[in-house]
Amino acid sequence: MxxxxxxxxxxxxxxxxxxxxxxxxxxxxxxxxxxxKIRGIGHACTVWKNKGATKFVSSSGGNAGLAVAYAGKEMGVPVTVVVPETTTKRAIHFLKQEGAEVIVHGKSWYEANALAETLIEEGVAFIHPFDDPxxxxxxxxxxxxxxxxxxxxxxxxxxxxxxxxxxxxxxxxxxxxxxxxxxxxxxxxxxxxxxxxxxxxxxxxxxxxxxxxxxxxxxxxxxxxxxxxxxxxxxxxxxxxxxxxxxxxxxxxxxxxxxxxxxxxxxxxxxxxxxxxxxxxxxxxxxxxxxxxxxxxxxxxxxxxx
The missing domain is CATH 3.40.50.1100 (Rossmann fold)
Structure with a gap:
């Protein structure tokens, strides 16, 4: 489904x-x-889980990260989302409500994304917020x-x-x-x-x-x-x-x-x-x-x- x-x-x-x-x-x-966002991100997370991913990492100031967090919760896969300092308290609240670990880093999405990419290791799938077939x-x-x-x-x-x-x-x-x-x-x-x-x-x-x-x-x-x-x-x-x-x-x-x-x-x-x-x-x-x-x-x- x-x-x-x-x-x-x-x-x-x-x-x-x-x-x-x-x-x-x-x-x-x-x-x-x-x-x-959940349409594409849900599809990507499903593909990566079927390939053996045991954790999802993403970078997002809000909606993409929330979609990853939701997908991870539904699939039983832990999620870490790196967000920039400009992210609203409301967005962070919703991310945590979906069970995601939230890391606040950098003044822009680009700085948050750079940190998120350092968290990729064996078994971790990186879910890009927009640039992925x-x-x-x-x-x-x-x-x-x-x-x-x-x-x-x-x-x-x-x-x-x-x-x-x-x-x-x-x-x-x-x-x-x-x-x-x-x-x-x-x-x-x-x-x-x-x-x-x-x-x-x-x-x-x-x-x-x-x-x-x-x-x-x-x-x-x-x-x-x-x-x-x-x-x-x-x-x-x-x-x-x-x-x-x-x-x-x-x-x-x-x-x-x-x-x-x-x-x-x-x-x-x-x-x-x-x-x-x-x-x-x-x-x-x-x-x-x-x-x-x-x-x-x-x-x-x-x-x-x-």
């Missing part, structure tokens, strides 16, 4: 009315650990579910951090004959690693500036994610922190569900009725989820955001 669930596909009445088009939501926020294969299953429902959208909107979701969704679209359906890839202004890669013609390391969407803060997007931009239609868009936060707040009001700012970035395209949607009558938004921020924190960030 897979560790993820088949999530609901919902036509959003508020967003459909506001955009004068059909807006559909794939509710990955309803996965047991709170985000789409096993993850993309697992993430692709969400598109299999949408295709099975009979819905074929005119465009798919998703958030991009390291690019694992983009790579997985693109893989799923390819195998369901949606190769010509564009992906609208959304990042916050302070974390546009995919946008920079497209502009440069290859993945490049960027300087992350201040952004509340910490789950999107990858200095360099996965090469596989960039490669998909060369093979199929991918439209890059940047949104402000304020737009992402406002989308989180409004989504809670409209659909009674809380998501974190990284997910709010994708929702902002629909909540702002972005011109990028004007050519598409049926739009699918991947509600990737995330549990690292509560509504009080989101509203505080919203007051402080420019």
């Amino acid at each position: 897979p560790l993820h669930i088949e999530t609901p596909l919902l036509r959003s009445a508020p967003l459909s009315r506001a955009n004068n088009r059909e807006v559909w939501l794939k509710l990955e926020n309803l996965q047991p650990p709170g985000s789409f 096993l993850l993309w294969e697992g993430h692709a299953s969400m598109i299999d579910e949408v295709a099975k429902s009979g819905l074929t959208p005119d465009a798919v909107v998703l958030a991009v951090g390291g690019g694992g979701l983009l790579a997985g969704v693109a893989e799923g679209m390819q195998r369901n004959d949606w190769a010509n359906v564009p992906i609208i890839a959304v990042e916050t202004v302070g974390a546009g690693s995919l946008n920079a890669a497209i502009s440069a013609g290859s993945p490049v390391e960027i300087n992350i500036t201040q952004t509340v969407a910490t789950s999107l803060c990858a200095r360099k997007v996965a090469h596989a994610a960039f490669e998909w931009t060369q093979q199929r239609p991918v439209i890059s868009r940047l949104v402000s922190d304020q737009a992402a936060l406002s989308a989180c707040d409004q989504f809670l009001f409209d659909h009674r569900m809380l998501v974190e700012p990284a997910c709010g970035a994708a929702l902002a395209i629909a909540y702002e009725s972005s011109p990028v949607l004007e050519h598409y009558q049926r739009v699918l938004v991947i509600v990737c989820g995330g549990v690292t921020a509560d509504i009080e924190q989101i509203r505080q960030w919203k007051r402080e955001a420019k």
